[in-house]
Amino acid sequence: MTGNTRGFDTLAVHAGAEPDPATGARQVPIYQSTSYVFRDAEHAARLFNLEEVGYIYSRLTNPTVSALAARVAALEGAAGGIGCSSGHAAQIMALFPLMGPGRNVVSSSRLYGGTITQFSQTIRRFGWSAKFVDTDDLDAVRAAIDEDTRALFCETIANPGGYVTDLDAMAAIADEAGIPLIVDNTTATPYLCRPIDHGATLVVHSATKYMTGNGTVTGGIVVDSGKFDWSASDKFPSLSQPEPAYHGLNFHGALGPMAFTFHSIAVGLRDLGMTMNPQGAHYTLMGIETLGLRMERHVANAKAVAEWLEKDPRIEGVTYAGLASSPWAERAQRIVPKGAGALFTVAVKGGYDACVKLVDSLELFSHVANLGDTRSLIIHPASTTHRQLEEDQQIAAGAAPNVVRISIGIENVEDIIADLDQGLTKATA
Numbered sequence: 001m002t003g004n005t006r007g008f009d010t011l012a013v014h015a016g017a018e019p020d021p022a023t024g025a026r027q028v029p030i031y032q033s034t035s036y037v038f039r040d041a042e043h044a045a046r047l048f049n050l051e052e053v054g055y056i057y058s059r060l061t062n063p064t065v066s067a068l069a070a071r072v073a074a075l076e077g078a079a080g081g082i083g084c085s086s087g088h089a090a091q092i093m094a095l096f097p098l099m100g101p102g103r104n105v106v107s108s109s110r111l112y113g114g115t116i117t118q119f120s121q122t123i124r125r126f127g128w129s130a131k132f133v134d135t136d137d138l139d140a141v142r143a144a145i146d147e148d149t150r151a152l153f154c155e156t157i158a159n160p161g162g163y164v165t166d167l168d169a170m171a172a173i174a175d176e177a178g179i180p181l182i183v184d185n186t187t188a189t190p191y192l193c194r195p196i197d198h199g200a201t202l203v204v205h206s207a208t209k210y211m212t213g214n215g216t217v218t219g220g221i222v223v224d225s226g227k228f229d230w231s232a233s234d235k236f237p238s239l240s241q242p243e244p245a246y247h248g249l250n251f252h253g254a255l256g257p258m259a260f261t262f263h264s265i266a267v268g269l270r271d272l273g274m275t276m277n278p279q280g281a282h283y284t285l286m287g288i289e290t291l292g293l294r295m296e297r298h299v300a301n302a303k304a305v306a307e308w309l310e311k312d313p314r315i316e317g318v319t320y321a322g323l324a325s326s327p328w329a330e331r332a333q334r335i336v337p338k339g340a341g342a343l344f345t346v347a348v349k350g351g352y353d354a355c356v357k358l359v360d361s362l363e364l365f366s367h368v369a370n371l372g373d374t375r376s377l378i379i380h381p382a383s384t385t386h387r388q389l390e391e392d393q394q395i396a397a398g399a400a401p402n403v404v405r406i407s408i409g410i411e412n413v414e415d416i417i418a419d420l421d422q423g424l425t426k427a428t429a
Contacts, residue, residue, distance in 0.1 A: 008075065008191060009292045016070030017285070030282045031063040050249065050262060060269050064278035068285050072211070072221045075190040075288075076203050079226025080261030082269065083219065083276035087186060087206025088118060090220030093274055094182050094202050097238045097263050098150045101127030105182075106144045108135045108154040109396045110163045113386035115184070116397060119153075134396075135165055138173065145177045150235060151202075152181045156188040156195060157321070157336065159371065160381050160405035161398025162344035164321045164328045164335050171199025178235065180228050186210070187343050187371070191295040192336045196225040202260070207280075209372025212287035213294055217280040222264065226257030239263055245271070294374065294410055299339030301416060302408040308417050309346055314428045316347035319398065342408040343371050345381075345398055350428050352401040355380045358427035359404065364411065364419035376409035376416050 006014075017028045036055040038044035046052040055061050062083075069081035084090040095105060107119055109132040119130035131144045135154055145152075152174045154165045167183060174181040180201030185193060189210045195203050205211060207219035230239040230252040239259050242248040245267050252259040269275055299322070306320035321332040322340035332340045348354045358378075359367050365378040369385055379385060381399035394400055408416065 011071070011074045012291050013289050015074035016067040028064055028067045028282060028285050030278050031058075032278055033062075034058050049247070050255070050266060058278070059273055059275050060265055062275075062278050062281070064285075065276050065281040068207075068276070068281040068288075069221060069223075071285065071288060072190070072205065072207075073223045075194075075291075076185070076223045077190075077194050077196050077225075078203065078223035079257045081221055081223040082261060082264045083207075083221060083281055085220065085274045085276055086218050087184075087204065087208060087220040088114065089272075089274035090204040090206070090222045091115065091118065091184070092123075092272070093220075093264055093268050094204050094222050095123070095128070095151065096268050096272065097260060098180065098236055099123075099126070099128045100150075100237075103127075103148050103150045104129045104131055104146070105151045105153050106131045106133060106141060106149055107152075108158065108165065109133060110135070110158040110161060110165075110398055111155060111184075112159040113381060113389055113394075113397060113399060116386075116393070117388055132396075135170060138169055141170070141173050142176075145173070145179070149177065149179060151179055152177075153184070154181075155184040155186070156193050157341045157343065158398060159187055159343060160345050160385070160403075162187075162319045162321050162340065163398060164332045164340065166331055167193075167195055167198035167200060167335055174201070175199065178233050187341050188336055189291060189295055191292050192299070192338050192341060196223075196227075198335065201225050201228045207276075207284045208370065210291065210295065210298075211372075212284045213291070213372065213374055214283075214287060215368075215370060215373045215375070217283045217287075219276045219280045219284055220274075224258075224260040226260075228260075230259055238267070243267065295339075295342075297410040298342035298408060301410065301413045302342035302344070303339065304413045305406075305408050305416055305420070306344060309420070312424065314349050314424045316349055316402065318344060318346055320344040343405070345403045345405050347400070347402050348404060348424070348427065350402075352380075352382065354427045355402060355404045356383065358423050361423040361426040362419050363422070364415055365406070365423075371405075371407035373407065374410050376411060376419075377407040378404055380404050 065083040073081035182202045183195035183200040186206045205221040321328040382401040386399040
């Protein structure tokens with residue numbers, strides 16, 4: 001069942017999976033196999049020529065990983081998907097068919113610190129570059145795009161600050177420029193937002209977070225809307241022109257809406273090897289089954305905690321877009337109408353030192369470099385995830401020195417608030 005006409009929770013349980021034909025197993029099995037037997041030489045040749053869909057080698061495709069990719073694609077309203085080894089791998093995989101030496105991506109300045117480092121430093125080793133802009137300044141976004149720009153990139157709900165991006169406006173700018181919009185939907189999940197419905201071309205996820213939901217898996221997913229015309233210009237030769245790394249195949253001409261997905265498997269996974277493991281895919285499939293239920297609780301708890309924190313005299317500010325006082329409240333109603341997620345930052349009176357004391361004083365919260373767990377989590381970005389950035393970059397990313405990032409879990413909200421209360425008492429004494 002891969003159609004996306006059914007309800008979200010039905011798709012979360014059933015999409016991408018059928019009872020195992022060999023055993024009748026109801027849950028998707030963990031296909032812990034490197035390779036797959038061909039029926040005969042002709043069958044093998046057809047698989048390698050992309051004339052028939054099937055399994056060759058698990059660096060490329062694996063039945064468990066394929067089921068996960070199909071499920072996420074169904075939830076996102078996408079044509080196809082690719083399972084990757086991490087969220088960072090998913091970002092590289094999303095860019096890989098689009099970019100080349102001298103090309104650039106225009107990116108939101110409000111991003112996870114690791115993504116900023118990946119885009120500002122690591123991708124330069126491929127000859128790529130990134131331009132960071134405030135996506136609230138649409139004129140600045142337009143001005144940053146040049147002849148070498150191959151994509152716009154943003155997060156639906158930015159990590160760490162909980163900022164909500166105007167995806168419709170970003171998609172309109174991308175359309176004007178003839179380039180795809182890539183949206184990291186990790187913190188929103190398709191339960192709160194489907195970026196493709198707002199005009200996105202590609203959506204990436206760190207499956208490590210809400211998708212799995214229990215802190216057991218490192219994984220990533222890329223899904224493609226299948227709606228972008230890769231042949232409308234000469235900007236994307238890997239997809240619109242004969243691919244020298246694959247027998248001269250024109251992926252868009254031959255595969256249409258599935259061009260990006262098949263290129264990412266046949267070339268991207270083949271040569272970069274950023275493959276998700278089948279056991280991780282299995283855990284994520286099980287996690288997604290309860291994604292809707294968990295996100296309802298995450299959002300309800302986060303709203304209650306944010307409202308309590310906003311009134312606390314020990315707090316300077318709360319960035320949660322679900323607050324009526326938030327500058328992004330109206331936008332959140334339009335982009336994430338079911339709720340503004342469960343990730344936001346809190347500015348603590350007492351600055352850097354008070355933030356560190358708060359982190360060390362909490363008992364229920366876990367101090368980890370993760371988000372989207374069933375457990376409530378906290379971290380001080382300026383001394384950890386965003387430590388590698390200059391202070392002006394930290395502030396631009398929503399990770400100023402006086403800020404802690406909290407990811408609200410699904411525990412009883414009274415217990416979450418009580419823990420924050422006692423922690424703030426110690427931190428600001």
